[in-house]
Protein backbone atom coordinates (compact mmCIF):
# COMPACT_ATOMS: atom_id res chain seq x y z
CA UNK A 321 0.00 0.00 0.00
CA UNK A 322 2.96 2.34 -0.57
CA UNK A 323 0.86 4.38 -3.04
CA UNK A 324 -1.85 4.91 -0.46
CA UNK A 325 -2.72 8.47 0.39
CA UNK A 326 -2.71 9.43 4.02
CA UNK A 327 -5.50 11.18 5.89
CA UNK A 328 -5.23 12.66 9.37
CA UNK A 329 -8.56 13.44 11.06
CA UNK A 330 -8.48 15.55 14.21
CA UNK A 331 -11.65 15.71 16.30
CA UNK A 332 -12.65 18.54 18.58
CA UNK A 333 -15.61 18.60 20.96
CA UNK A 334 -18.17 15.90 21.55
CA UNK A 335 -18.39 12.16 20.91
CA UNK A 336 -20.60 12.78 17.88
CA UNK A 337 -17.57 14.35 16.23
CA UNK A 338 -15.43 11.33 17.13
CA UNK A 339 -18.05 9.07 15.52
CA UNK A 340 -18.24 11.33 12.44
CA UNK A 341 -14.44 11.36 12.16
CA UNK A 342 -14.41 7.56 12.03
CA UNK A 343 -17.12 7.53 9.41
CA UNK A 344 -15.22 10.10 7.29
CA UNK A 345 -12.11 7.90 7.45
CA UNK A 346 -14.26 4.85 6.53
CA UNK A 347 -15.71 6.72 3.55
CA UNK A 348 -12.23 7.68 2.33
CA UNK A 349 -10.78 4.17 2.75
CA UNK A 350 -12.23 2.85 -0.57
CA UNK A 351 -10.63 5.93 -2.23
CA UNK A 352 -7.21 4.66 -1.13
CA UNK A 353 -6.78 6.80 1.99
CA UNK A 354 -5.23 5.24 5.09
CA UNK A 355 -5.34 6.97 8.45
CA UNK A 356 -2.21 8.51 9.90
CA UNK A 357 -1.81 9.60 13.51
CA UNK A 358 0.09 12.83 12.76
CA UNK A 359 -0.65 15.62 10.30
CA UNK A 360 2.88 16.28 8.99
CA UNK A 361 3.00 13.40 6.49
CA UNK A 362 -0.69 13.53 5.57
CA UNK A 363 -2.01 14.24 2.07
CA UNK A 364 -5.29 15.36 3.60
CA UNK A 365 -5.87 16.88 7.04
CA UNK A 366 -9.47 17.08 8.24
CA UNK A 367 -10.24 19.26 11.26
CA UNK A 368 -13.59 18.14 12.66
CA UNK A 369 -14.57 21.20 14.64
CA UNK A 370 -16.75 22.25 17.58
CA UNK A 371 -18.72 25.49 17.85
CA UNK A 372 -20.33 25.03 21.26
CA UNK A 373 -18.27 27.64 23.12
CA UNK A 374 -16.16 30.53 21.86
CA UNK A 375 -12.89 28.91 22.96
CA UNK A 376 -13.71 25.73 21.05
CA UNK A 377 -14.43 27.67 17.86
CA UNK A 378 -11.26 29.80 18.22
CA UNK A 379 -9.10 26.68 18.41
CA UNK A 380 -9.87 25.97 14.77
CA UNK A 381 -8.09 29.04 13.47
CA UNK A 382 -4.95 28.43 15.55
CA UNK A 383 -4.95 24.81 14.40
CA UNK A 384 -5.28 25.87 10.74
CA UNK A 385 -2.27 28.18 11.28
CA UNK A 386 -0.23 25.26 12.63
CA UNK A 387 -1.17 22.92 9.75
CA UNK A 388 -0.54 25.66 7.18
CA UNK A 389 3.17 25.58 8.06
CA UNK A 390 3.20 21.83 7.30
CA UNK A 391 1.27 22.42 4.09
CA UNK A 392 3.89 24.98 2.96
CA UNK A 393 6.70 22.57 3.81
CA UNK A 394 4.97 19.80 1.84
CA UNK A 395 4.52 22.16 -1.13
CA UNK A 396 8.25 23.04 -1.00
CA UNK A 397 8.93 19.31 -1.38
CA UNK A 398 6.52 19.09 -4.32
CA UNK A 399 3.82 17.31 -2.29
CA UNK A 400 0.18 18.43 -2.17
CA UNK A 401 -1.46 18.62 1.27
CA UNK A 402 -5.15 19.48 1.41
CA UNK A 403 -6.75 21.06 4.48
CA UNK A 404 -10.45 20.39 5.10
CA UNK A 405 -12.59 21.95 7.83
CA UNK A 406 -15.57 19.84 8.88
CA UNK A 407 -18.05 19.87 11.77
CA UNK A 408 -20.01 22.59 13.47
CA UNK A 409 -17.66 25.56 12.83
CA UNK A 410 -17.72 24.60 9.16
CA UNK A 411 -21.51 24.51 9.29
CA UNK A 412 -21.81 27.82 11.12
CA UNK A 413 -19.06 29.90 9.50
CA UNK A 414 -18.24 28.14 6.21
CA UNK A 415 -17.86 31.29 4.08
CA UNK A 416 -15.97 33.11 6.81
CA UNK A 417 -13.40 30.28 7.09
CA UNK A 418 -12.70 30.39 3.37
CA UNK A 419 -12.26 34.19 3.56
CA UNK A 420 -10.11 34.18 6.71
CA UNK A 421 -7.97 31.12 6.15
CA UNK A 422 -6.54 30.97 2.64
CA UNK A 423 -4.83 27.63 3.36
CA UNK A 424 -8.19 25.86 3.67
CA UNK A 425 -9.08 23.87 0.54
CA UNK A 426 -12.50 22.61 1.49
CA UNK A 427 -15.25 23.21 4.01
CA UNK A 428 -17.77 20.45 4.65
CA UNK A 429 -20.83 20.79 6.90
CA UNK A 430 -21.78 18.05 9.33
CA UNK A 431 -24.52 16.60 7.09
CA UNK A 432 -22.37 16.29 3.96
CA UNK A 433 -19.55 13.88 4.81
CA UNK A 434 -20.74 11.32 2.29
CA UNK A 435 -19.85 13.85 -0.43
CA UNK A 436 -16.22 14.10 0.66
CA UNK A 437 -14.68 11.89 -2.09
CA UNK A 438 -16.14 14.07 -4.82
CA UNK A 439 -15.22 17.30 -2.98
CA UNK A 440 -11.64 16.13 -2.48
CA UNK A 441 -11.29 15.28 -6.16
CA UNK A 442 -12.29 18.86 -7.02
CA UNK A 443 -9.98 20.35 -4.39
CA UNK A 444 -7.06 18.30 -5.71
CA UNK A 445 -7.58 20.11 -9.00
CA UNK A 446 -7.15 23.47 -7.31
CA UNK A 447 -10.78 24.38 -6.66
CA UNK A 448 -11.79 25.72 -3.22
CA UNK A 449 -14.90 23.71 -2.33
CA UNK A 450 -17.57 24.54 0.21
CA UNK A 451 -20.66 22.44 0.99
CA UNK A 452 -22.72 23.26 4.06
CA UNK A 453 -26.23 22.65 2.71
CA UNK A 454 -28.59 20.39 4.65
CA UNK A 455 -29.06 17.67 1.99
CA UNK A 456 -32.24 15.71 1.36
CA UNK A 457 -30.49 12.33 1.23
CA UNK A 458 -29.52 10.51 4.44
CA UNK A 459 -25.78 10.77 5.02
CA UNK A 460 -25.83 7.60 7.14
CA UNK A 461 -27.02 5.59 4.14
CA UNK A 462 -24.28 7.01 1.97
CA UNK A 463 -21.34 6.76 4.39
CA UNK A 464 -19.18 3.65 3.99
CA UNK A 465 -19.16 1.05 6.76
CA UNK A 466 -15.87 0.49 8.58
CA UNK A 467 -13.70 -2.49 7.68
CA UNK A 468 -13.38 -5.24 10.26
CA UNK A 469 -9.72 -4.46 10.99
CA UNK A 470 -10.54 -0.75 11.48
CA UNK A 471 -13.25 -1.64 14.00
CA UNK A 472 -10.83 -3.89 15.88
CA UNK A 473 -8.18 -1.15 15.93
CA UNK A 474 -10.64 1.31 17.49
CA UNK A 475 -11.12 -0.91 20.54
CA UNK A 476 -13.89 -2.87 22.16
CA UNK A 477 -16.01 0.11 23.19
CA UNK A 478 -17.69 1.97 20.32
CA UNK A 479 -19.95 4.98 19.82
CA UNK A 480 -22.87 4.86 17.40
CA UNK A 481 -24.90 7.91 16.42
CA UNK A 482 -28.61 7.06 16.56
CA UNK A 483 -30.07 10.56 16.54
CA UNK A 484 -28.83 13.92 15.32
CA UNK A 485 -29.92 17.50 15.65
CA UNK A 486 -32.14 19.19 18.19
CA UNK A 487 -35.56 20.84 18.26
CA UNK A 488 -35.28 22.18 21.82
CA UNK A 489 -33.66 25.58 21.16
CA UNK A 490 -32.17 26.28 24.56
CA UNK A 491 -31.40 29.99 24.36
CA UNK A 492 -27.64 29.55 24.91
CA UNK A 493 -27.03 26.74 22.42
CA UNK A 494 -25.84 26.62 18.80
CA UNK A 495 -26.66 22.94 18.22
CA UNK A 496 -30.12 23.45 16.65
CA UNK A 497 -28.46 25.79 14.11
CA UNK A 498 -25.32 23.76 13.39
CA UNK A 499 -26.79 20.26 13.46
CA UNK A 500 -30.29 21.08 12.29
CA UNK A 501 -33.63 19.52 13.19
CA UNK A 502 -33.94 16.23 15.07
CA UNK A 503 -33.52 13.15 12.91
CA UNK A 504 -33.51 9.56 14.18
CA UNK A 505 -32.00 6.61 12.32
CA UNK A 506 -34.20 3.53 11.75
CA UNK A 507 -33.92 0.79 14.39
CA UNK A 508 -32.85 -1.98 12.03
CA UNK A 509 -30.09 0.11 10.40
CA UNK A 510 -28.65 0.81 13.84
CA UNK A 511 -28.99 -2.87 14.76
CA UNK A 512 -27.19 -3.91 11.55
CA UNK A 513 -24.34 -1.48 12.29
CA UNK A 514 -23.99 -2.80 15.83
CA UNK A 515 -24.11 -6.42 14.64
CA UNK A 516 -21.11 -5.64 12.42
CA UNK A 517 -19.30 -4.03 15.34
CA UNK A 518 -20.06 -7.00 17.60
CA UNK A 519 -18.83 -9.45 14.96
CA UNK A 520 -15.51 -7.56 14.91
CA UNK A 521 -15.12 -7.77 18.69
CA UNK A 522 -16.91 -4.69 20.05
CA UNK A 523 -18.45 -5.47 23.45
CA UNK A 524 -19.78 -2.11 24.59
CA UNK A 525 -21.79 0.41 22.59
CA UNK A 526 -22.74 3.95 23.59
CA UNK A 527 -25.67 5.29 21.60
CA UNK A 528 -25.13 8.97 20.95
CA UNK A 529 -27.28 11.89 19.93
CA UNK A 530 -27.55 15.58 20.83
CA UNK A 531 -30.88 14.69 22.35
CA UNK A 532 -30.62 10.93 22.42
CA UNK A 533 -33.69 10.18 24.51
CA UNK A 534 -35.87 12.12 22.06
CA UNK A 535 -35.07 9.20 19.72
CA UNK A 536 -38.06 8.25 17.56
CA UNK A 537 -36.73 6.03 14.76
CA UNK A 538 -38.82 3.65 12.67
CA UNK A 539 -38.99 0.10 14.07
CA UNK A 540 -39.10 -3.10 12.01
CA UNK A 541 -42.94 -3.08 12.13
CA UNK A 542 -43.09 0.48 10.78
CA UNK A 543 -44.11 2.07 14.09
CA UNK A 544 -42.01 4.73 15.82
CA UNK A 545 -39.65 3.31 18.45
CA UNK A 546 -38.60 5.06 21.64
CA UNK A 547 -35.05 4.91 22.96
CA UNK A 548 -36.25 2.26 25.42
CA UNK A 549 -37.55 0.18 22.50
CA UNK A 550 -34.30 0.62 20.59
CA UNK A 551 -32.27 -0.47 23.63
CA UNK A 552 -34.43 -3.59 24.05
CA UNK A 553 -33.79 -4.53 20.42
CA UNK A 554 -30.03 -3.91 20.68
CA UNK A 555 -29.70 -5.85 23.95
CA UNK A 556 -30.53 -9.01 21.94
CA UNK A 557 -27.44 -8.67 19.74
CA UNK A 558 -24.97 -11.40 20.50
CA UNK A 559 -21.64 -10.22 21.85
CA UNK A 560 -22.86 -6.87 23.13
CA UNK A 561 -22.28 -6.96 26.89
CA UNK A 562 -22.94 -3.32 27.66
CA UNK A 563 -25.13 -0.52 26.36
CA UNK A 564 -25.07 3.17 27.27
CA UNK A 565 -26.65 6.31 25.83
CA UNK A 566 -25.85 10.00 25.91
CA UNK A 567 -26.87 12.91 26.02
CA UNK A 568 -30.34 12.96 27.48
CA UNK A 569 -32.76 15.82 28.12
CA UNK A 570 -34.88 15.74 31.30
CA UNK A 571 -38.04 16.41 29.27
CA UNK A 572 -37.59 13.19 27.29
CA UNK A 573 -36.84 10.83 30.19
CA UNK A 574 -39.97 8.68 29.78
CA UNK A 575 -41.28 5.68 31.76
CA UNK A 576 -40.29 3.28 29.00
CA UNK A 577 -36.64 4.33 29.25
CA UNK A 578 -36.74 4.11 33.05
CA UNK A 579 -38.25 0.60 32.71
CA UNK A 580 -35.44 -0.37 30.32
CA UNK A 581 -32.99 0.36 33.15
CA UNK A 582 -34.86 -2.18 35.28
CA UNK A 583 -35.31 -4.83 32.58
CA UNK A 584 -31.99 -4.82 30.73
CA UNK A 585 -28.87 -6.02 32.53
CA UNK A 586 -26.88 -4.81 29.51
CA UNK A 587 -27.94 -1.20 30.13
CA UNK A 588 -25.38 0.37 32.45
CA UNK A 589 -26.69 2.15 35.57
CA UNK A 590 -24.97 5.41 34.71
CA UNK A 591 -26.97 8.30 33.29
CA UNK A 592 -25.75 11.63 31.94
CA UNK A 593 -28.65 14.00 32.47
CA UNK A 594 -27.78 17.69 32.00
CA UNK A 595 -29.70 20.13 34.20
CA UNK A 596 -27.68 23.32 33.50
CA UNK A 597 -28.99 25.26 36.54
CA UNK A 598 -30.86 24.75 39.81
CA UNK A 599 -32.77 28.04 39.52
CA UNK A 600 -36.24 27.95 37.93
CA UNK A 601 -35.89 31.57 36.84
CA UNK A 602 -32.70 30.76 34.94
CA UNK A 603 -34.05 27.46 33.59
CA UNK A 604 -36.97 29.42 32.18
CA UNK A 605 -34.68 32.04 30.61
CA UNK A 606 -32.65 29.17 29.15
CA UNK A 607 -35.87 27.74 27.64
CA UNK A 608 -35.06 24.37 29.22
CA UNK A 609 -38.78 23.57 29.63
CA UNK A 610 -38.29 21.91 33.02
CA UNK A 611 -37.96 23.11 36.59
CA UNK A 612 -35.48 22.06 39.28
CA UNK A 613 -38.30 20.11 41.01
CA UNK A 614 -39.06 18.27 37.75
CA UNK A 615 -35.41 17.27 37.48
CA UNK A 616 -35.24 16.09 41.09
CA UNK A 617 -38.43 14.10 40.56
CA UNK A 618 -36.91 12.27 37.57
CA UNK A 619 -33.77 11.44 39.55
CA UNK A 620 -35.91 10.16 42.46
CA UNK A 621 -38.11 8.05 40.15
CA UNK A 622 -35.09 6.55 38.41
CA UNK A 623 -33.38 5.76 41.72
CA UNK A 624 -36.60 4.19 43.01
CA UNK A 625 -36.67 1.99 39.90
CA UNK A 626 -33.00 1.05 40.17
CA UNK A 627 -31.12 1.89 43.36
CA UNK A 628 -27.60 1.59 41.92
CA UNK A 629 -28.12 4.31 39.27
CA UNK A 630 -25.56 7.11 39.31
CA UNK A 631 -25.96 10.48 37.62
CA UNK A 632 -23.67 12.95 35.90
CA UNK A 633 -24.73 16.30 34.51
CA UNK A 634 -23.82 19.50 32.63
CA UNK A 635 -23.95 22.93 34.26
CA UNK A 636 -23.63 26.44 32.93
CA UNK A 637 -22.75 29.19 35.41
CA UNK A 638 -23.05 32.91 34.71
CA UNK A 639 -25.97 32.68 32.30
CA UNK A 640 -27.23 36.27 31.65
CA UNK A 641 -29.09 37.58 34.71
CA UNK A 642 -27.88 34.79 37.02
CA UNK A 643 -27.72 36.23 40.55
CA UNK A 644 -25.87 34.87 43.56
CA UNK A 645 -29.23 33.51 44.74
CA UNK A 646 -29.72 31.63 41.46
CA UNK A 647 -26.21 30.24 41.75
CA UNK A 648 -26.87 29.11 45.33
CA UNK A 649 -29.95 27.25 44.02
CA UNK A 650 -27.62 25.37 41.64
CA UNK A 651 -25.32 24.41 44.52
CA UNK A 652 -28.36 23.22 46.49
CA UNK A 653 -29.53 21.05 43.61
CA UNK A 654 -26.06 19.51 43.38
CA UNK A 655 -26.09 18.80 47.15
CA UNK A 656 -29.53 17.20 46.84
CA UNK A 657 -28.70 14.90 43.93
CA UNK A 658 -25.12 13.90 44.76
CA UNK A 659 -23.48 13.50 41.36
CA UNK A 660 -20.85 10.99 40.28
CA UNK A 661 -19.31 13.76 38.16
CA UNK A 662 -20.28 16.67 35.92
CA UNK A 663 -19.13 18.94 33.13
CA UNK A 664 -19.18 22.55 34.23
CA UNK A 665 -19.00 25.54 31.92
CA UNK A 666 -18.88 29.32 32.19
CA UNK A 667 -21.58 30.74 29.93
CA UNK A 668 -20.11 31.67 26.55
CA UNK A 669 -22.25 33.95 24.34
CA UNK A 670 -22.70 32.39 20.92
CA UNK A 671 -23.53 34.66 17.98
CA UNK A 672 -27.05 34.09 16.67
CA UNK A 673 -28.45 32.57 19.87
CA UNK A 674 -31.06 34.52 21.89
CA UNK A 675 -29.03 34.58 25.13
CA UNK A 676 -26.11 36.34 23.44
CA UNK A 677 -28.28 39.47 23.17
CA UNK A 678 -29.78 39.29 26.66
CA UNK A 679 -29.16 42.09 29.15
CA UNK A 680 -27.26 41.51 32.40
CA UNK A 681 -24.35 39.51 31.06
CA UNK A 682 -22.39 38.31 34.08
CA UNK A 683 -18.81 39.68 34.36
CA UNK A 684 -16.07 37.19 33.48
CA UNK A 685 -14.48 37.23 36.99
CA UNK A 686 -17.82 36.40 38.58
CA UNK A 687 -18.39 33.52 36.17
CA UNK A 688 -14.94 32.18 37.04
CA UNK A 689 -15.61 32.45 40.78
CA UNK A 690 -18.90 30.56 40.48
CA UNK A 691 -17.31 27.99 38.18
CA UNK A 692 -14.57 27.26 40.71
CA UNK A 693 -17.05 26.97 43.60
CA UNK A 694 -19.22 24.56 41.62
CA UNK A 695 -16.22 22.55 40.44
CA UNK A 696 -14.96 22.16 44.02
CA UNK A 697 -18.34 20.79 45.13
CA UNK A 698 -18.57 18.39 42.18
CA UNK A 699 -14.97 17.22 42.69
CA UNK A 700 -15.78 16.39 46.32
CA UNK A 701 -18.89 14.44 45.26
CA UNK A 702 -16.93 12.59 42.58
CA UNK A 703 -14.23 11.59 45.13
CA UNK A 704 -16.91 10.37 47.56
CA UNK A 705 -18.63 8.47 44.78
CA UNK A 706 -15.42 6.68 43.78
CA UNK A 707 -14.30 6.04 47.36
CA UNK A 708 -17.47 4.10 48.21
CA UNK A 709 -16.26 1.25 45.98
CA UNK A 710 -13.12 0.48 47.99
CA UNK A 711 -13.68 -2.95 49.51
CA UNK A 712 -16.49 -3.72 47.06
CA UNK A 713 -16.52 -5.82 43.88
CA UNK A 714 -17.37 -4.28 40.50
CA UNK A 715 -17.94 -5.99 37.14
CA UNK A 716 -15.18 -4.63 34.89
CA UNK A 717 -15.06 -4.86 31.10
CA UNK A 718 -11.35 -5.33 30.35
CA UNK A 719 -10.34 -3.21 27.36
CA UNK A 720 -6.58 -3.11 26.82
CA UNK A 721 -3.14 -3.58 28.37
CA UNK A 722 -2.37 -1.19 31.23
CA UNK A 723 0.84 0.74 31.79
CA UNK A 724 2.53 -1.95 33.89
CA UNK A 725 3.49 -5.31 32.49
CA UNK A 726 0.81 -7.92 33.25
CA UNK A 727 -1.77 -5.24 33.93
CA UNK A 728 -5.05 -4.69 32.08
CA UNK A 729 -7.26 -1.63 32.18
CA UNK A 730 -11.00 -1.75 31.89
CA UNK A 731 -14.17 0.15 32.76
CA UNK A 732 -16.62 -0.24 35.58
CA UNK A 733 -20.37 0.20 34.93
CA UNK A 734 -19.80 3.84 36.01
CA UNK A 735 -17.09 4.46 33.40
CA UNK A 736 -14.39 4.49 36.05
CA UNK A 737 -11.06 3.28 34.69
CA UNK A 738 -10.03 0.17 36.63
CA UNK A 739 -6.48 -1.26 36.65
CA UNK A 740 -6.03 -4.92 37.49
CA UNK A 741 -3.32 -7.57 37.08
CA UNK A 742 -4.85 -10.04 34.61
CA UNK A 743 -3.78 -12.05 31.54
CA UNK A 744 -4.32 -10.48 28.07
CA UNK A 745 -6.69 -13.34 27.18
CA UNK A 746 -9.29 -11.63 29.35
CA UNK A 747 -9.51 -8.53 27.12
CA UNK A 748 -13.14 -8.20 26.05
CA UNK A 749 -14.43 -10.07 29.10
CA UNK A 750 -16.47 -8.67 31.98
CA UNK A 751 -14.79 -9.88 35.18
CA UNK A 752 -15.48 -9.22 38.86
CA UNK A 753 -12.79 -6.99 40.37
CA UNK A 754 -12.38 -6.37 44.09
CA UNK A 755 -11.51 -2.66 44.40
CA UNK A 756 -8.58 -2.04 46.73
CA UNK A 757 -7.39 1.49 46.08
CA UNK A 758 -8.38 4.84 44.63
CA UNK A 759 -6.05 6.87 42.37
CA UNK A 760 -6.71 10.34 40.96
CA UNK A 761 -8.82 9.15 38.06
CA UNK A 762 -8.50 5.41 38.42
CA UNK A 763 -9.59 2.56 40.65
CA UNK A 764 -7.13 -0.24 41.38
CA UNK A 765 -8.24 -3.78 42.16
CA UNK A 766 -7.58 -7.49 42.00
CA UNK A 767 -9.55 -10.21 40.25
CA UNK A 768 -12.17 -11.19 42.81
CA UNK A 769 -11.20 -14.33 44.73
CA UNK A 770 -14.29 -16.42 43.92
CA UNK A 771 -13.97 -15.70 40.19
CA UNK A 772 -10.22 -16.11 39.86
CA UNK A 773 -9.94 -19.81 39.15
CA UNK A 774 -12.74 -20.23 36.57
CA UNK A 775 -11.99 -16.95 34.77
CA UNK A 776 -8.27 -17.64 34.53
CA UNK A 777 -8.84 -21.23 33.43
CA UNK A 778 -11.19 -20.07 30.69
CA UNK A 779 -8.64 -17.49 29.51
CA UNK A 780 -6.05 -20.27 29.32
CA UNK A 781 -3.86 -18.65 31.98
Ligand code: SAM
Pocket residue numbers: 334372373492493494495530531567568569594596634635636665666667668669670
Ligand atom coordinates in the same frame (compact mmCIF):
# COMPACT_ATOMS: atom_id res chain seq x y z
N1 SAM B 1 -28.00 18.18 24.32
C1 SAM B 1 -27.35 18.23 25.53
C2 SAM B 1 -28.24 18.93 26.56
O1 SAM B 1 -29.41 19.03 26.40
O2 SAM B 1 -27.75 19.38 27.58
C3 SAM B 1 -25.90 18.73 25.43
C4 SAM B 1 -25.53 19.73 24.40
S1 SAM B 1 -23.98 20.52 24.42
C5 SAM B 1 -23.09 19.69 23.19
C6 SAM B 1 -23.11 20.08 25.84
C7 SAM B 1 -23.11 21.10 26.92
O3 SAM B 1 -22.42 22.28 26.55
C8 SAM B 1 -24.49 21.58 27.32
O4 SAM B 1 -25.16 20.68 28.13
C9 SAM B 1 -24.15 22.86 28.04
O5 SAM B 1 -23.91 22.62 29.42
C10 SAM B 1 -22.86 23.32 27.38
N2 SAM B 1 -23.10 24.51 26.57
C11 SAM B 1 -23.85 24.62 25.45
N3 SAM B 1 -23.85 25.89 25.01
C12 SAM B 1 -23.09 26.62 25.87
C13 SAM B 1 -22.72 27.98 25.95
N4 SAM B 1 -23.17 28.88 25.07
N5 SAM B 1 -21.92 28.36 26.97
C14 SAM B 1 -21.46 27.47 27.87
N6 SAM B 1 -21.78 26.16 27.84
C15 SAM B 1 -22.58 25.73 26.85
Ligand code: SF4
Pocket residue numbers: 486487488489490493494495496530531569
Ligand atom coordinates in the same frame (compact mmCIF):
# COMPACT_ATOMS: atom_id res chain seq x y z
FE1 SF4 C 1 -28.47 22.44 22.92
FE2 SF4 C 1 -29.08 20.25 24.32
FE3 SF4 C 1 -30.60 22.44 24.52
FE4 SF4 C 1 -30.63 21.00 22.27
S1 SF4 C 1 -31.33 20.35 24.31
S2 SF4 C 1 -30.56 23.20 22.40
S3 SF4 C 1 -28.49 20.35 22.16
S4 SF4 C 1 -28.43 22.19 25.16
